[in-house]
Ligand SMILES: Nc1nc2c(ncn2[C@@H]2O[C@H](COP(=O)(O)OP(=O)(O)O)[C@@H](O)[C@H]2O)c(=O)[nH]1
């Protein structure tokens with residue numbers, strides 16, 4: 001889907017980027033996609049929430065290890081955007097209330 005994302009950048013105020021936390025083999029590809037989004041001119045003003053999904057599943061790597069592996073603290077420090085992260089399970093509903101709060105807060109400061 002990555003190649004068609006730019007057609008959605010116009011008027012995009014918030015960006016939710018989901019990482020599959022149960023499958024670290026996809027992590028480097030996710031990181032490349034994320035860096036592409038963060039450097040896109042059309043998304044310079046967007047607020048970004050990076051979701052680590054599927055935390056209900058067992059994994060040989062912790063979310064902290066995954067963040068460290070892609071140097072997420074450095075990415076956040078260098079990005080133009082305001083970036084938050086959350087750990088969720090879309091399956092169990094874990095963390096979803098926090099995502100809704102983030103959306104509310106983001107749109108409150110927008111208007
Ligand atoms: N256990 C679990 N399964 C999930 C979660 N979110 C999505 N899924 C399941 O993951 C499957 C979709 O695969 P996914 O890797 O998310 O999508 P894709 O990579 O775009 O194919 C579906 O069967 C969903 O029900 C979650 O938080 N926990």
Ligand SMILES: [Mg+2]
Nearest residue numbers: 019020023026
């Ligand atoms: Mg998948």
